[in-house]
Amino acid sequence: MQALNLILAGIFLPLFPLGMIFNGLFQHTRNAWLRAALLLLWPLPGVWILSTMPAGISNGFLIWALFSAMLYGFRAVVVRDFGVWIGFLATSSWSLGWVTMGVTAKPHDLLLQVLAFSLPLALLAMLVAELERRYESAYAGVVSGVAQAQPRLAVALVVAVLAVIGSPLFPAFFSMLSTVANAVNRVPTAAVGLITVWLLWSWSGARLLQEMLVGPVAGVRHRDISRTIAGLYVLLFILLVITGLYTAEVML
Amino acid sequence: MQQLILLVIALPFVSAILTQLMAGHPRRRVALMSVAATWVTFLFAAVNLWLALSAPGVHEYSLSSTWGLIRFDSLSTLMCLVIAAISLIVHLYSVRYMAEEPGYARFFSLLDLMTGTLLLMVSAGDLITLLIAWHLVGILLYFLLGFDTRSRPAYRYAFWTWITYRLGDLPLLLAAALLYQAYGSWSLSVIFQRLSDTPDMQTVMGLPLVEVVGALVAIAAYARSAQFLLHTWLPYSMSGPTPVSALMHAGIVNAGGFLINRFAPLFVHTSGVLHWVFIVGLATAVFGSVLMLTQNDIKKSLGYSTMGQMGFMIMECGVGAFSLAIYHLIAHGVFKGTLFLSAGGVINAARKDDGVPKDPLYNFVVEKNPARNRKPWLLMAAMTLLVPAAILLLAHWLVAEDFYQKQGAIVLLFFGWVTGAQLLFTAYRMHTDNLARLFTLVIVSFSVVVLGYTLIGHGFDVFLYPDETFRAQIYTAAGIDVIWFDVLVVLVTAIIVAGWMHTYYSERNGRRKQRTHPLWLGFYALISREFYVSDLYTWMSRRLERLAVQLNVWLRWV
Structure with a gap:
């Protein structure tokens, strides 16, 4: 039973190679709403299983989780398809849930951490759907010069990516800070691993963004998102920041 | 009244939002809004510094229960004024400079956000706020450097900056985590208090906490201040708009010196970290200066010049002259900002006229055409070596009779001495009708610079670190074994003196043209x-x- 629980947890809070199940499913899902729902719901069974497990997380699982996070973070560096990138970042960030449970053993912190990544990822999935609607794909190289052509969409994409890669005031920043602070004394190598993963996210995020946003405008001009939709995203980002502040109060 | 610091920080953020909201309005109105807010920020920052000067002390204001602590002290008020002043100059310059660029409101909005974040960084009273501001500076700089969204090279180099800054963020994060675990608080005041009570705490693998945290803080400072091996982003980040280059070179890049000063209460308890800080600073100063001399692009040359200056600033921290590093970063900020803002004008003017003046000084500097058959070389060599030393000793004696007991002061004296000797040597080689007059002018100028530097530096010392014991502790932390220090001093002096004597002798006897080795x-x-x-x-x-x-x-x- 224990082994089955661990395998299930390894699927929903993905450990390599079990993360391939989520990524395969995510890449085959084309509907934006379904993708967002998947990003929000997929890790929850994993959170529940880890929270109810009587024994703590062994160091072996901790190392495995860090390896998975690092592997997917590293692979994301060269990804040029926004959809694939979202999947890799989700896999990389959720696997850190094992580390959080290993160093804090607080189910509430685990749930907050998973949501800290799922929420901006879901938002980003919606924005990527806007890109795909216009360019028929969200692939760097096919899409470029978005900052010139659709400035409102570009700003929303930038903020969403910043939220995903754990930039300040967004929940992921405080969640990562809390995990590093808790890991540093108990498992110092895990703390170093965590900050390496964080660096890889920044590298991949900035690389992908600048390949899509920068450059001359493509031949065919597409419409930008409307002011109303842009306003809605601004509201959602403000809510995300408020969630971040709440995360800081609870986790730090 | 000290709460004014909250307004100093908040104003640029409010201005950033309003400026962005006014994006559809005429450009003049957008700029007016942003510039007016920066003027008010500058005036409030000046009042703040005046308050700190008239009633020294530390006051803290909390915006949240665990973090969001704003610290009013001598360092934060001084740095706030410096940032506000540089930001104001950059704002004023940008009004016309950016007038033809698309995204005018976005530029001013980003500039305001950067100003606010820098102000928050220098006033942070807890580690979380410091980390937030430290991290945000990198993000905002990325978007400021890549302001032209059509230019791929601009983003390529902005990315170099971003990734180096991220590399620097992470050691600071680890340092913060270690301090929090050791002292159970994010507040800097609490941590420094508990640290002075128990400085011998150990951390992971039984390592001394202060040494580990000190090293991590120093690495974060290296990345921010472009120290050797973490410097490649600096000279290449010139593809951004000129006002951004000015802001970066005059303000942002100095953050390393600020960070080391902020953690001064930690560094006084370290024993080996400051020596490494000195070595890294020295290497950066040498490499930066050498690279600067070989550039043929004015902006890149300025970039490497900044690297050299940052090396010198970090080196000053390494010898324990913390407050001198702050004075250095301010002086460097002012002159480098001016150079950057005038670089465009110089390039434009050079396109119309090469501007080569027909005077002997220019010929001497550019064509390297030294005078032959000068006055007795031995006398001149002795003057070159002794006069700067005498002026420097006198200047330091004026501010502290026991300066020779501080190794850091002696190291800095060395640098001053070499600089003075180089100045006199250059004067010796120049064509002039009246050598005595030239030398008198050179010596008077050198004296004014040295006295000014020493007295103002001492003023900064007293203002930033009023506790004399604490000042002495910093120098002690930076010191090395006396015997080793004396041996090094004698060795370096002997090498320098021999070098100068040899140079004078060869100059006197005429250098033979040799094939380049x-x-x-x-x-x-x-x-x-x-x-x-x-x-x-x-x-x-x-x-x-x-x-x-x-x-x-x-x-x-x-």
């Missing part, structure tokens, strides 16, 4: 490729990217 050519090639550091990084990142592609192919991109 292949070793020199090799060295020049090395410099022209900037020691292959950026080539190495590019090669490494390409290898990593190739490996990531290979992994993705093997794993079928899932």
Whole structure:
């Protein structure tokens, strides 16, 4: 039973190679709403299983989780398809849930951490759907010069990516800070691993963004998102920041 | 009244939002809004500094229960004024400079956000606020440097900056985590208080906490202040708008010196970290200066000049002259900002007229045409070596009779002495009708500079670190074994004196034109490729990217 629980947890809070199940499913899902729902719901069974497990997380699982996070973070560096990138970042960030449970053993912190990544990822999935609607794909190289052509969409994409890669005031920043602070004394190598993963996210995020946003405008001009939709995203980002502040109060 | 610091920080953020909201309005109105807010920020920052001068002390204001602590002290008020002043100059310059650029409101909005974040960084009273501001500076700089969204090179170099800054964020984060675990608080005041009570605490693997945290803080400072091996972003980040270059070189890059000063209560308890800070600073100063001399692009040359200056600033921290580093960063900020803002004008003017003045000074400097058959070389050599030393000793004696007991002061004296000697040597080689007059002018100028530097530096010392015991503790932490120090002093002095004497002697007897030695050519090639550091990084990142592609192919991109 224990082994089955661990395998299930390894699927929903993905450990390599079990993360391939989520990524395969995510890449085959084309509907934006379904993708967002998947990003929000997929890790929850994993959170529940880890929270109810009587024994703590062994160091072996901790190392495995860090390896998975690092592997997917590293692979994301060269990804040029926004959809694939979202999947890799989700896999990389959720696997850190094992580390959080290993160093804090607080189910509430685990749930907050998973949501800290799922929420901006879901938002980003919606924005990527806007890109795909216009360019028929969200692939760097096919899409470029978005900052010139659709400035409102570009700003929303930038903020969403910043939220995903754990930039300040967004929940992921405080969640990562809390995990590093808790890991540093108990498992110092895990703390170093965590900050390496964080660096890889920044590298991949900035690389992908600048390949899509920068450059001359493509031949065919597409419409930008409307002011109303842009306003809605601004509201959602403000809510995300408020969630971040709440995360800081609870986790730090 | 000290709560005014909250307004100083908040105003640029409010201005950033309003400026962005006014994006559809005429450009003049957008600029007016942003500039007016920066003026008010500057005035409030000046009042703040005046308050700190009239009633020294530390006051803290909390915006949240665990973090969001704003610290009012001598360092934060001084740095706030410096940032507000540089930001104001950059704002005023940008009003016309950016007038033709698309995204005018976005530019001013980003500039305001950067100003606010920098103000928050220098006033942070807890580690979380400091980390937030420290991290945000990197993000905002990325978007300021890549302001022109059509330019791929601008973003390429902005990315170098971003990734180096991220590398620097992470050690600071680890340092913060270690301090929090050791002292149970994020507040800097609480941590420093508990640290002075129990400075001998140990951390992971039984290592001394202060040494580990000190080293991590120093690495964060190196990345921010472009120290050797973490410097490649600085000279290449010139593709951004000129006002951004000015702001970066005059303000942002100085953050390393500020950070070391902020953690001064920690560094006084370290024993080895400051020596490494000195070595890294020294290496950066030498490499930066050498690379600056070989550039043929004015902006890149300024970039490497900044690197050299940052090396000197970090080196000052390494010898324990913390407050002098703050004075240095302010002085450097003012003159480098001016140079950047006038660089465009110089380039424009040079297109119309080469501007080569027909005077002997220019011929001497550019054509390197020294005078022959000068006055008795031995007398001049003795003057060159003794006069600067006498002026420096006198200046330091004026501020502290026991200065010779501080190793840091002696190291800085050395640098001053070499600079003064170089100045006199240059004057000796110049064509002039009245050598005595020239020398008098050189010596008077040198005296004014040295006295000014020493007295103002001492003023900063007293203002930033009023506790004399604490000042002495910093110098002690930076000191090395007396015997080793004396041996090094004698050795370096002997090398320098021998070098100068040899140079004077060869000058006196006329230098023979020799074929350039292949070793020199090799060295020049090395410099022209900037020691292959950026080539190495590019090669490494390409290898990593190739490996990531290979992994993705093997794993079928899932």
